[in-house]
Amino acid sequence: MAGISKGGIFQEKISPFLKNKMELLRKEYGEDSEEFNALYLQYKKTDIENVPEAENNRRHWEADVNDSETIIHGLERLYNQSLVIEPTMICAAHCRYCLRANYEIFTLSEEELLNIAKYCGKEEFHENLSEVLITGGDPLIVPKRLRYLIESIIEHAPNIRRIRIGTRLPLQDPNRIDNDVFEIFRRNKDKVRFEIATQINHSVEFFPETIEKFSLIRDLGVTIYSQNVILKGINDNINALINLYKKMRELGIEAHYLFHSVPMRGMHHFRTTVQKGLDLIKELTNSGAISGRVKPTYALMTDIGKIILYDGVINTKNDKNQILLKSSYKYEDRIKYNPNWKIPNTAFVDNNGYLSVWYLDGEE
Amino acid sequence: MYRIKNLEIYASEIAEFLNQELSGENFIVKNPASINNIKENSLLFIENEKFNIEKIAVNNVLVISKLSFKHKNNVSLIISKNPKLDFLRILNEFFIENDIYKISDSAKIDSRAKIDRNVSIGENVVIGADVIIKNNTQILNNVVINGSVEIGSNCIIKDNSTIGGIGYDFETDENGLPYYYPHIGKIIIEDNVWIGSNTSIESASLDNTIIHKHVKIDDLVQIGCNCIINKSSMITAGVIVSRNVLIGENCWIAPNATIIEDIKIGDNVTVGAGSVVLNDLENDSVYVGNPAYLLKTKK
Known part of the structure; x- marks a missing residue:
């Protein structure tokens, strides 16, 4: 969830905590082990990222919000019922497959956050807008500014009843999950429902410090769920996925999406085929290997939003290794709540007003 | 802390x-x-x-x-x-x-007081019935807030301060004895105000005492009844502000200055340490001495 530096290069950034954990895994399991590589490959910058491949997108969607009077920095709206707010693009560590690797790095001021809170509470949104996703960047990395944003939303946007916070900080630098973070939930849980959206891709990431911080957050009444991604060489085998979801079940972390790796520049080497993801999700969820309470939903993050591969969604595949997906998103709905939205080149509106989109497959 | x-x-x-x-x-x-x-x-x-x-x-x-x-x-x-x-x-x-916000068990808060969300209240604090305190304000230990008082959001009231104590105001009667004037006005403290330790803000007589946004008052300060202190002014330690004083915006009142009653101080005024202000002060100026005289203008 990080952004690029101003030099245009997605810098390597590994927190001291993760560096220490990598070293411990290297010593315990060896450099060729799944355990070590499950962590190392997620964060280590390699030259493979720079090899030209078919994946050329620099952003996975364009949904910036333009108010009638001002462009509101750090705000996106792709779905009707929720807004995405990015108070900072800083993360404790840079995941090499980050969807927002190509975003500019910025941190919003308190004044800008107040404007966003007021925007969320506009009269015209009261009927449909009830939820915000605060992501970035990692919002928990700036807990006081996050608290300011949340308390401003509570004051100025009473229509917002659920606040989701996207974070990997408990995995990347759990020491920074401290009283300033807990206080955000403790002070405000009577006003809004909090949910933590994290991402855990391998069971090796459940360090004792991580487990402790997730547990303390959950004790404050915060729902924690994880939306994970299938990454080649890290978790694209059934045992890794079973272990991951069993551990999540044990720790009370709910499963959300299991994503196919998004076609973006620099991610080619992480991407399996869509079919491999389908095979894995079938074996994971239809075999009795994991509890029904922790079964994820396999999803593709396309240029028009998330698409679940139900029957009839996959339409055809062309000679450019692209799959045509038929969605149930309606163009007229999309521009109703974000008039700024433009149909991407990969998508079109069918005769019934629904959006279809081409999605680049991965390779074996 | x-x-x-x-x-x-x-x-x-x-x-x-x-x-x-x-x-x-x-x-x-x-x-x-x-x-x-x-x-x-x-x-x-x-x-x-x-x-x-x-x-x-x-x-x-x-x-x-x-x-x-x-x-x-x-x-x-x-x-x-x-x-x-x-x-x-x-x-x-x-x-x-x-510090994590909390309301201490030893605090005595009248059930009719209106305490908003996330207000911290320290040990032995006394809060009367006609008090309103808004979001995120911190009241530290041993503070007494009584009478008609409204305190805004994000304020800090430090230890041992008294806000709205019974006012010091007497009229001499026919027998030459002091006859007490009960103060029934309101104290309004706006958002982001800082009030130091052992500071006293006296209750207003009939009209209001108003401390506007972002005013910062240091320790050991006395603010008399019916004063108005405008936005972002700084009142430092040991200052005595008598009754019915108006202080403009962005003023700096240095330590131990004394301002007698019914004085008007303009905007952007500096009053030097230990000064005694006996007359109204003009905008954008620096005053020092006893009695305070114009040292220089700022523009």
């Missing part, structure tokens, strides 16, 4: 938080430091243009400075228009842990 956090943070993160560029190596910063006691892996700010960067003898020092300089290998740089302010922003966001 505030505590320092045990934190390791990349210098680049500090630059990114400030929306500035980092010049030099991207090392780990572990603590804030002053220029008088520079430590390894520390963050400091420099305002003194004559400070010699070559004197920094330890490794991995991140400097926030107004001026660029040719940095050595052991020093990295973030350029800032206001180094001290940016340093404080970093200090607050990353290195300082605040």
